[in-house]
Amino acid sequence: MPKITFIENDGTEHVVEAEVGLSVMEAAVRNMVPGIDADCGGACACATCHVYVDEAWRDKTGKPEAMEESMLDFAYEPKENSRLSCQITVSEALDGLVVRLPEFQG
Amino acid sequence: MTERIVIIGAGQAGAQAAASLRQEGFAGAVALIGAEAHPPYQRPPLSKAYLQGALARDRLWLRPAAFYEKENIALRLGARVARIDRAARRVALDTGEALAYDRLLIATGAPPRRLACPGADLAGVAYLRGIDDSDALRPLLAGARRLVVVGAGYIGLEVAAVARKAGLAVTAVEAAERALKRVAGPPVSAWFEALHRAHGVELRFGETVAAFEGRGRVEAAVLASGEAIACDAVLVAIGAAPETGLAAAAGLPVDDGIVVDETARTEDPAVWAAGDCANFPSPLYGRRMRLESVPNAIEQAKAAAANMAGRRTVYDAVPWFWSDQYDAKLQTAGIGAGADEIVERGAPGAKARAAWYLREGRLIAVDALNDIPAFAVGKRLIAAKARPSPKTLADPDADLKSLLT
Ligand SMILES: Cc1cc2nc3c(=O)[nH]c(=O)nc-3n(C[C@H](O)[C@H](O)[C@H](O)COP(=O)(O)OP(=O)(O)OC[C@H]3O[C@@H](n4cnc5c(N)ncnc54)[C@H](O)[C@@H]3O)c2cc1C
Ligand code: FES
Numbered sequence: 373m374p375k376i377t378f379i380e381n382d383g384t385e386h387v388v389e390a391e392v393g394l395s396v397m398e399a400a401v402r403n404m405v406p407g408i409d410a411d412c413g414g415a416c417a418c419a420t421c422h423v424y425v426d427e428a429w430r431d432k433t434g435k436p437e438a439m440e441e442s443m444l445d446f447a448y449e450p451k452e453n454s455r456l457s458c459q460i461t462v463s464e465a466l467d468g469l470v471v472r473l474p475e476f477q478g
Numbered sequence: 479m480t481e482r483i484v485i486i487g488a489g490q491a492g493a494q495a496a497a498s499l500r501q502e503g504f505a506g507a508v509a510l511i512g513a514e515a516h517p518p519y520q521r522p523p524l525s526k527a528y529l530q531g532a533l534a535r536d537r538l539w540l541r542p543a544a545f546y547e548k549e550n551i552a553l554r555l556g557a558r559v560a561r562i563d564r565a566a567r568r569v570a571l572d573t574g575e576a577l578a579y580d581r582l583l584i585a586t587g588a589p590p591r592r593l594a595c596p597g598a599d600l601a602g603v604a605y606l607r608g609i610d611d612s613d614a615l616r617p618l619l620a621g622a623r624r625l626v627v628v629g630a631g632y633i634g635l636e637v638a639a640v641a642r643k644a645g646l647a648v649t650a651v652e653a654a655e656r657a658l659k660r661v662a663g664p665p666v667s668a669w670f671e672a673l674h675r676a677h678g679v680e681l682r683f684g685e686t687v688a689a690f691e692g693r694g695r696v697e698a699a700v701l702a703s704g705e706a707i708a709c710d711a712v713l714v715a716i717g718a719a720p721e722t723g724l725a726a727a728a729g730l731p732v733d734d735g736i737v738v739d740e741t742a743r744t745e746d747p748a749v750w751a752a753g754d755c756a757n758f759p760s761p762l763y764g765r766r767m768r769l770e771s772v773p774n775a776i777e778q779a780k781a782a783a784a785n786m787a788g789r790r791t792v793y794d795a796v797p798w799f800w801s802d803q804y805d806a807k808l809q810t811a812g813i814g815a816g817a818d819e820i821v822e823r824g825a826p827g828a829k830a831r832a833a834w835y836l837r838e839g840r841l842i843a844v845d846a847l848n849d850i851p852a853f854a855v856g857k858r859l860i861a862a863k864a865r866p867s868p869k870t871l872a873d874p875d876a877d878l879k880s881l882l883t
Contacts, residue, residue, distance in 0.1 A: 394537070402542050411776055413520040413540075417800035417809055418773070439807065439850060446854035 374467035378405045378423075381475045390462040396471065397421040397458035407473040414458035416440055419447040420477040421457045426470035433460050433469070448476045481506030483786060484569055484577055486559045486724065487585035488512025490520065491753030491775035491782075493540050495583050498783035500549045508551045509577060511569075513558040516609050517543065522772060524612040525636040526802050530643065531616060538609065562728040564746055581748050581786050584725055584736055585779065588718035588754035588770055593628065597690030603712045606633055615713065619644055622711035626650075626699045628687050630657035632801045634715035635670060639803040642677045649680040649707055651687055651699065660717070662810075663820045665833045666845045672827075673806055718770055720755040733757055735768040740792045742782035750786060752778040761794045762861070763813060763842070771799040796861045798853075809850065811857035812843030821868045823852060828874070832856070839865040851878045858882055 373389040376399055380386070390399035400408040400421075412418035416439055425433050430453055436444060437459070444454045457471065483499060485492045488510050496510045512518070519538040527533040546553045554571075561570040562584075568576050590605045592598070602622075604615050615637070619625065625641045627634045630652035638648045650657075656667035657674075671681055682701075689700045690712060698706040720735040730744050731737040735757030742750045742758065753775040757768040774797055781793035799810045814820075814835035824831035824847075832852035835843035841864055844856030855878040859866055870876045 398537065401540075404542065404545055404548065411773060412800060413522060413772075415522065415800055415802065417807070439848075442850035443854070446850070 374462055374464055374469070376400075376462070376466065377468075377470045378407075379470065379472045380407055381473055390466075392462055392464060394462050395458045396423070396460040396462060396466075396469070397456075399462055400457060407477070408457060409477045410458060412458075416443060416456060416459055418478075419443045419456060422447045422450075422474050422477055423455055423457045423471040424451055424474065425453045425455050425460075426472070427453065429466070429469050429471075432465055448474055448478060481580045482578060483508050483581045483583070484579040485510045485583045485585060486562075486569065487587055487721075487753070487755075488514070488518045488553065488555065489585060489587050489753065489775070490518070490540070490772055491585035491587075491779040492583070493518030494776050494779035495585060495752060495783045495786075496551045497541070497545075497549065498780045499787055500551070502784055502787035502789060504783075504787040506580075508549075509554060509579075510546070510551055511554045511557050511559055511571070511577075513556070514608055514610075515556045517541075517546075517553065517555065519609060520772070521607070522800075524609065525606055525633050526640070528609075529612050529616055529619075529637065529640050535609065559724060562724050562749075564728050564730075564749065567748060579748070582750070583779075583782055583786065584744075584749065584751040584755060585753045585775075586721035586724065586755045588720045590715070591717050591719050593687065593714050593716065595687060595689050597692065597696065598714075600690050600692050600696040601694060602692070602696035602710060603690055603714060605714055606637065607718070618711050619646060622646055622709075624649075624707075624709040625711045625713065626687075626707055626709040628699070628712065628714045629716040630654075630681065630683075631660065631715055631717060632658070634713065635674065636801060636803055637713050637715065638674060638679050639677065642674075642679055643804070646711075647680075648678070649682060649709070650674070651682045651685050651701065651707070653684070653686045655683050657681065657683075661814075662845055663814055663817065663833055663835060665820060665822050666808075666847075669831055669847055670803070670808075673804060677804055718754065720757070720768060722755060725751065725755075733766075737766075740794070741785045741790060742778055742793055743785060750782045752782040758793060760813075761792065762796065762863075767813065769797055769813075771797065773798050796857050798857060807848055809846045809853035810843065811846075811853055812841070812860040814843035814845070817842060819868070821871045823872055824849065824874050830874070832871075834866075834868070834871045836868065841866055841871075855879060855881055 388403035409420035817835035
């Protein structure tokens with residue numbers, strides 16, 4: 373299974389094994405990574421699953437679609453590399469993915 | 479002695495409260511008791527992706543099993559609380575077992591209202607609240623050709639959308655004169671009526687179902703007017719009623735939900751209630767309300783947990799909600815009831831639309847269809863009790879963000 377590293381705002385790292393086909397958000401929730409609330413359960417409606425994708429991985433995770441981009445616009449401290457983790461699907465190509473968590477969600 | 483907290487109802491609110499109690503640093507015993515056999519799960523996909531068969535069941539779980547172990551939360555599934563004994567601070571399970579508590583949270587939700595008309599118990603007449611209902615509805619739809627949906631609220635419309643996508647003929651019968659009347663203004667009803675008609679759903683307003691007919695299985699829905707609509711499946715989605723039986727039997731005040739204060743506490747200082755079953759005072763709106771939504775369940779449960787753990791917290795979040803139908807995404811912030819003006823943004827027929835609800839100039843709600851900026855900006859303006867210019871709100875080219883400064 374692909375490995376994903378979540379880095380909390382305080383630097384704490386969580387390396388988890390993620391099932392292919394799930395979203396990166398689900399990989400975090402299933403592995404009890406704190407800091408991803410995912411209130412809407414992946415409906416792209418709440419923006420509480422916001423992550424910053426490590427520069428090296430931005431090509432592989434791709435660009436947000438219009439709805440997601442619009443949601444990110446109103447997330448807490450959006451940056452160029454912001455994504456909603458419920459909209460990124462885990463694949464073998466993402467083995468080694470590194471994402472950072474914002475200080476707050478919402 | 480260890481303090482004991484018992485939570486009745488392992489749904490969205492109950493599970494959140496258990497998790498939040500630990501986040502608040504509560505170190506005593508936490509028991510989370512759920513009548514259903516399933517671990518705490520999310521209901522929204524039950525009328526959307528899960529019903530369509532596009533989501534595996536284990537993707538509904540709110541948290542992994544390991545979470546409850548790690549946080550030392552005693553999850554009791556398939557166990558129903560039969561009685562609350564407030565004098566002895568004890569709940570009795572239907573197994574006869576008793577559990578003592580120091581503080582109690584009631585998070586029992588709101589099961590669907592039932593139709594009592596003749597034929598309502600025929601095979602093929604379904605309701606939708608839990609996983610088991612969705613699991614039963616999916617094969618029912620797969621084997622059916624004509625579905626009648628009773629009630630044009632969110633759940634009814636979402637199921638209508640799933641059924642149309644699966645190729646069924648769908649008729650929705652609604653007693654009111656428009657769809658979504660209980661939760662949305664006339665313009666929003668019109669958007670959804672147009673959306674469903676464009677997808678081939680037949681909408682019948684101002685009609686009620688008087689009976690279902692069929693030999694063993696439903697074959698027709700008979701309207702009060704006498705007209706019979708042939709069908710081989712029926713979904714009854716006429717709203718939900720708060721599960722208040724336990725609270726009422728224990729002598730707690732109940733009035734469209736278990737009556738709580740702004741800290742989610744009932745009249746009994748040892749008992750709280752949160753989620754679909756709770757009727758609470760909203761500081762933002764200056765009146766009591768009861769909501770049925772995931773964000774309300776989550777935020778009110780967080781507030782209840784904080785108060786139960788000894789940190790006084792007032793529940794005053796801006797309510798919000800979403801619904802997905804076909805390719806349309808609706809996001810709602812605030813409560814539009816009581817609006818004296820509704821301003822529309824977006825040209826008729828445009829993909830992105832919004833309806834702004836104002837009361838004496840103050841923004842109290844927004845319904846945003848495929849219009850995330852309207853939702854996000856609206857939510858903030860509502861929290862700030864802002865009085866945005868209706869002209870800017872109506873202008874689809876306006877930069878809504880400018881309203882936030
Ligand atoms: C099909 C469907 C689609 C929905 N879609 C959306 C949506 O898109 N967006 C949104 O925001 N909201 C949606 N909702 C609403 C949302 O799911 C609810 O508001 C939310 O689940 C409420 O949480 P709760 O904890 O109050 O109640 P629930 O999640 O219903 O949990 C209550 C639990 O308590 C248990 N219980 C009751 N009595 C007892 C007892 N005596 N002993 C033990 N256990 C008991 C019940 O079995 C139940 O499991 C939807 C609901 C449904 C049914
Ligand atoms: S979980 Fe709500 S937007 Fe990702």
